[in-house]
Amino acid sequence: MTTLLLIEDDPKIAATIVQSLQTQTWNVNHVITGEAGFFEAQQHTFDLIILDLMLPVKDGYEILAALRKQGNQTPVLILSAKCELDDRVRGLDIGADGYLAKPFSFVELHACIRALTRRGAIQEPSHLSAGNLQLDRLTRSVTRAGEKITLTKLEFDLLYYFLQHQGEVIPRYLLAKEVWHQTQRSTPLDNVIDVHMSRLRKRLVTKKDNNKLIHTIRGVGYMLSTTAP
Amino acid sequence: MKRQLTMRYAIIIGAMLVIFVIPISIGSFYYQINSELDADVNILKKELNDPILPAWFERLYVEKRGITEVEPYSHREVRRFAIYALTSTAQGDIPDEIPLFMTYFWHHNGLSWAINSEFSTANTLWRDTDNGQFYYLHTYKQWINQQHYLIAVAIPITTAVQILFSVLIALPIALLLSSLGGYWLVNRALQPLRDITRKVEHINAEQIVTHLVVANPHDEIGQLAQALNHSLDRIDQSFQRLKNFTADAAHQLRTPLTIIHNVGELSMRQPMTVAQYRESMGSVLEESNKLQQVIDTLLLLTQRDSGNVSQSPFQFDDISPFVADIVEMLQVIADEKQQEIRLISSEKVPVYMDQGLLEQALINIIHNAILYTPVGGTITITCAYNVDANTSKPQNKPQSTITIADNGPGIALHDAEHIFDRFYRGNLQHKQSGTGLGLAVAQQAIRLAGGEVQLLNAGEQGAIFQVKCYVVQNTPYSI
Incomplete structure (x- = not known):
């Protein structure tokens, strides 16, 4: 069982994070101040510490520096509203293992947590499926209920990404980052993503099975699921 | 400032007086007397x-000197002279007690030193x-006919x-007066500066347009004003822009x-x-x-405004494939509007620029064109090297340009100059899409990368945006 320590002073943000982490069957220990977090980290062993940078009295940098000075090697994921390059570099230099800028989506947070708590290399699956949809990464073939579906390279990559994150709501910026490899959040790309998603959705609807697999989650992004949200 | 200037002025005047006036007046005083004597x-x-000393000596003298009248009994201001006969003694030539000849009011008293002088003149x-x-x-002593005479003249x-x-007495007074005058002059000369200072002191962000009065545009103070x-105009303009920007930003956020x-x-x-709840939350x-x-x-x-950008320029032998990639990415949006994007490039177009900045700018400009061009329209992107897009004639200086032309409604003249302003939207129908910052981002990115982007036309003929690029390292595009 993965146990996490969350050091976050804003009660609303903390509450939503705790709630989202519990849905993933992770154990969360939440403290409000840096000092309490530091104490907790010394008392117990955690798989990951999620650290807010802007904390009262002692900020995240200080807590992290103190932990690392003590020889505590627990992975630390920084959550911060400071998203400038300098802040990231400073955090990583002090000894953070990851940096997530607020606002973030839970999908991204979960992905970060999984990446940082993962032990050993994970293999990219070559075969993925969702209901009667089958994808083979090696042959780059996609079938639904046995019917072959032809996809462009981009559509294939998109589908592969969605199949890897079935049932998760994927925001557009994450798609831009993971599939288009664009780091800047920009409006034009959101429009591009929308068009591609609607094309992919149409492709996945076949004569044999016209149930929607890709769902638009308004205001958030898209989700691949065999059941409607 | 005033005091310093006045002090310096007084010192200079005083020094001038001491150096020139005093020696000159004393010198000319002696020169005049000596020449008369x-x-x-x-x-x-x-x-x-003459063998016989004329009895009318004085009259003669007076005539020869051109002085017509000598007041004989005047005790004042009368030129006097006497002639003594000198008697040789063991002690030298000693004048007689009584002169051979003397004018009125001649006194022997107190003359002994000059008369007894061993020099011929004294x-x-x-x-x-x-x-x-x-x-x-x-x-003056002189031998005449074996007789030694002494001539004494008193002026x-x-x-x-x-x-x-x-x-000598007037000098300090003159100095004082000139200092006062200098103070007044300095004071008067500095008055416009004080006016400027007073006005500038009252300038703040709200009230910049206090234009300074330029009395004489050609003197130094006029030039300063x-x-x-x-610079106040420029500051005012940037404040104005900032104000508009803040207002627009507030609106955009509100x-x-x-x-x-x-x-x-x-x-x-x-x-x-x-x-329904899901719908609300989605909204x-x-x-x-x-x-x-x-x-x-x-x-x-803001980050880029402060120059906080790391760049790594890349030498493209030909920019066209790079542009083609961007077009391919955006093609889907154009497809939705049944628009055609044509990419024209008849030769290799070298560009030396940061890829990320150029890409972002081009994405924004092309996306803007797609947005504003109606359904079924055409967007033409031309990559050209060494060709002036306005005249289609070859240029002297190497220049690479990427021109994005659409056949949409065009950009009205009054919008044209604001098109790159932050949050500026003109009167557009696509209210809901975009942040109103796309072209501002594009322009900033291009400028940072060392290029320039401009709108080539205003009016109803569709919009033409042109990006001028660095061609090779260290050779900027020509304007």
Whole structure:
């Protein structure tokens, strides 16, 4: 069982994070101040510490520096509203293992947590499926209920990404980052993503099975699921 | 400042007076006296050459000097002279007690030093004890017909001495007066500066347009005032832009906030179905995404404004494939509007620029074109090297350009100059899409990368944007 320590002073943000982490069957220990977090980290062993940078009295940098000075090697994921390059570099230099800028989506947070708590290399699956949809990464073939579906390279990559994150709501910026490899959040790309998603959705609807697999989650992004949200 | 200038002025004037006026006045005083005395002595010498000393000596002298009248009984200001016969003794030639000839009021008193002088000529200051006048006495010894004579001439110098004294007394007064005058002048000269200072002190962000009065645009203060006016204008303009920007930004942020608030309020008013709640939450999330985008873009612009950009320029032998990639990415949006994007490039177009910045700019400009071009329109992107897009003639200086032309409604003249302003939207129908920052981001990115982007036309003929690029390292595009 993965146990996490969350050091976050804003009660609303903390509450939503705790709630989202519990849905993933992770154990969360939440403290409000840096000092309490530091104490907790010394008392117990955690798989990951999620650290807010802007904390009262002692900020995240200080807590992290103190932990690392003590020889505590627990992975630390920084959550911060400071998203400038300098802040990231400073955090990583002090000894953070990851940096997530607020606002973030839970999908991204979960992905970060999984990446940082993962032990050993994970293999990219070559075969993925969702209901009667089958994808083979090696042959780059996609079938639904046995019917072959032809996809462009981009559509294939998109589908592969969605199949890897079935049932998760994927925001557009994450798609831009993971599939288009664009780091800047920009409006034009959101429009591009929308068009591609609607094309992919149409492709996945076949004569044999016209149930929607890709769902638009308004205001958030898209989700691949065999059941409607 | 005033005091310093006045002090310096007074010191200079004083030094001038001391250096020039005093020696000159004293020198000219002596020169005048000596030349007069020489003239007198010469006349007398000549007369002495006559074997008989004329009894009318004085009259003659007076005539020769061109002085028509001598007041015989005047005790003042009368030129006096005497001629002594010298008797040789063991102690030298000693003048007789009684001169051979003398003018009125001649006194022997106090003359012994000059008369007994062993030199042939001597000068001394002599005071007539009777009338208290000062005289300048000149003696001259001469042999005439085996007789040794001494000629003594005295010139009244009281007036001259008085003048000299009054000059010396007047000097400090003149100095004082000139200092006062200098102070007044400096004060007057600095008055416009003080006016400027007073006005500038009252300038703040709210009230910049206090234009300084330029009395004379050609003098230094006029030039200063003009320079200040120009810079105040520029500051005013940037403040104005900042004000507009803040107002626009507030509006841009407030709209999503209002929607979030209203949707939330409506949801709380009465129980709704799950689907309705989801709808509300979706709406809230949509708006929060917009907020996020605006804030992100603003942060990006601000960061880049402060020059906080790391660049790694890349030498493209030909920019066309790079542009083609961008077009391919955006093609899907154009497809949705049945638009055609043509990419024209008849030769290799070298470009030396940062890829990321150029890509972002081109994405924004092309996306803008897709947005504003109606359904079924055409967007033509031309990559050209060494060709002036306006005249299609080859250029002297190497230049690479990427021109994005659409056949949409074009950009109105009054919008054209603001098209790159932040949040400027003209009168567009696509209110809901975009942040209104796309072209501002594009322009900033291109400028940072060392290029320039401009709108080539205004009017109803469709919009033409042109990006000028660095061709190779260290050779900027030509304007």
